Amino acid sequence: MISVTDLSKNYGEVRAVNNISFTIKTGEITGLLGPNGAGKSTTLRMLTCYLKPTSGRICVGDYYADEDPDGVRSIIGYLPESAPIYGDMIVYDYLDYIRSIRGIEKSRIKEIADICGLNEMMHKNVSDLSKGYKQRVGLAHAMISDPDILILDEPTSGLDPNQIIEIRKLIKEIGKEKTVILSTHILSEVEATCDRVIIIDKGEIVADNRTAELKASQGTASKISIKAANVDFDSLSSALRNIKGVKDVARGDDKELTSAVILAAADEEIRPEIFKMLSDKGWPLYEMVKETRSLENVFRELTKGGNDE
Amino acid sequence: MSNNNETMPANINKKFIHVIKSVFQKAFIIMKKELMSYYSTPIAYIVITVFLVVTGWFFFSTFFIFNQAELREFFKLLPIIFSFIIPAVTMRLFAEEKHTGSFEIIMTLPVSLTDVVVGKLFAGIVFTASMLAPTLIYIVSIAIVGSPDAGPMVGGYFGAVLLGGAFSSIGILASSITKNQIIAFIIGMIFCLILTLIDKFLFFLPASLLNFAEYLSADYHFKNFAKGIIDLRDLIYFVSVMAIGVLGTVQILEERR
Incomplete structure (x- = not known):
């Protein structure tokens, strides 16, 4: 459905997107994930033919972006970042305007207003709407032509938690038949909605995988943190190191209890051994947590944005 | 065969219209939207009021002194007044869209840049016409006191709409190079004034160059219309200015993508 080859974009001297390539199949919900300024919006803007790539090629459906941008635009519905909509129009007029440019039946306005929950707001000026409603108008704008491809730049920004859940549900619903690409820096959003995630950092793709696989693939060690009482860290540490499978023990931070972070081989389950050792020594165990690798860890590792853990 | 020959021209005509x-x-959809924005905000009414007050004052302050049943004084000043008013009308057309980011919306809809620019130009022309419409009442007042010559008036109004279109295209071009409406206004105004006054500034040039300057002058071509002469050369001049404005704007916006 969408294929991108060796795409680059320079803003003057700065290279915002550097040689990225990917293909997206019909019916996939793809999340474009990356820290601020990674090149997500630039990539989406090139896909929608708003920006011209410095080099590289984009093919959307049957159209090449450099040959027939209008063709590409006609099958894409696009929600730009922070939905910059004409403020001096009422919602109905705005949707009517988009509808007439796209050449769609008038009855579609009512339909899309129902879907996006805009019925009450149709006769209000866009500039008087709250951010959440503006975002909904933006979504209505993107979906009014019932496009094959939906590109959403930070679709849930500015919405309240209930609206976020609603929008995610809506995206998932649309994603059953249509191709959806959304950009975000919110990790839980990708985990909740996307089949596939492309992580971008400094204009380059650092990971491109199914959401589930990406979570599983990274790292070979698992982390277990424990908290125990009546023991100092050194004796706890040396006792732990005697257990088979423990690779390293580090000091954890807790004021009252003795805490340790154990690095163990990923394929071995050593928690029963740890528990047995502690109860044999008579050190009461308060807490034992095995850290599952969330997308957040993967993300921080790949983009080196966070502290090294 | 003969039947075929008869229907051919009609077919071509139909096709052409299509x-x-x-x-x-x-472009018409864009025009409609721009006009809606104009008339739903106070800007349009303020601009029209200013225009009517200024032209009305200039017109009537000399009307009774000259004691002639004509609109010559009104048309004489029109290029200068338009040089200030039209850029003020068109300054927002692209500058505002770029400032608020809605330019991204229009550029990601299946509509070509030329359609957008032409649509905005049409809006400028329609707005100029609607601004001129109330001045038709001058004709009524002149007709009461004398018997005016129809030629210069028809030509004058026709030329005024063309002049408005040409200045609109310059204003749109100025609006496309900046995000700031004030800058767009000033640049547009400077260029409109240059086009209006170029043959008056360059009076010291030799006659051959002066002729050339005259050909560039919007005022010179407009004057011909206001005399009641509808000459193809003047028509071509205004249409060319509009075309250059549109092409220049498309080029600039395309370049910045």
Whole structure:
């Protein structure tokens, strides 16, 4: 459905997107994930033919972006970042305007207003709407032509938690038949909605995988943190190191209890051994947590944005 | 065979109309939207009021002194007044869209840049016409006191709309190079004034160059219309200015993508 080859974009001297390539199949919900300024919006803007790539090629459906941008635009519905909509129009007029440019039946306005929950707001000026409603108008704008491809730049920004859940549900619903690409820096959003995630950092793709696989693939060690009482860290540490499978023990931070972070081989389950050792020594165990690798860890590792853990 | 020959021209004619319609269809949608924005905000009414007060004052302050049943004084000043008013009308057309980011919306809809620019130019022309419409009442007042010559008036109003279109295209061009409406206004105004006054500034030039300067002058071409002469050369001049404005704007916006 969408294929991108060796795409680059320079803003003057700065290279915002550097040689990225990917293909997206019909019916996939793809999340474009990356820290601020990674090149997500630039990539989406090139896909929608708003920006011209410095080099590289984009093919959307049957159209090449450099040959027939209008063709590409006609099958894409696009929600730009922070939905910059004409403020001096009422919602109905705005949707009517988009509808007439796209050449769609008038009855579609009512339909899309129902879907996006805009019925009450149709006769209000866009500039008087709250951010959440503006975002909904933006979504209505993107979906009014019932496009094959939906590109959403930070679709849930500015919405309240209930609206976020609603929008995610809506995206998932649309994603059953249509191709959806959304950009975000919110990790839980990708985990909740996307089949596939492309992580971008400094204009380059650092990971491109199914959401589930990406979570599983990274790292070979698992982390277990424990908290125990009546023991100092050194004796706890040396006792732990005697257990088979423990690779390293580090000091954890807790004021009252003795805490340790154990690095163990990923394929071995050593928690029963740890528990047995502690109860044999008579050190009461308060807490034992095995850290599952969330997308957040993967993300921080790949983009080196966070502290090294 | 003969039947075929008869229907051919009609077919071509129909096709031609269809092509024109489909070429401008999207431009008309853009025009409608821009006009809606103009008339739903106070800007339009303020600009029209200012225009009517200024022209009305200039017109009537000399009308009774000259004691002639004509609109010559009104048309004489029109290029200068338009040089200030039209850029103020068109300054927002692209600058505002770029400032608020809605330019991204229009550029990601299936509509070509030329359609957008032409649509905005049409809006400028329609707005100029609607601004001129109340001045038709001058004709009524002149007709009461004398018997005016129809030629210069028809030509004058026709030329005024063309002048408005030419200045609109310059204003749109100025609006496309900046995000700031004030800068767009000043640049547009400077260029409109240059086009109006170029043959008056360059009076010291030799006659051959002066002729050339005259050809560039919007005022010179407009004057011909206001005399009641509808000359193809003057028509071509205004249409060329509009075309250059549109092409220049498309080029600038395309370049910045």
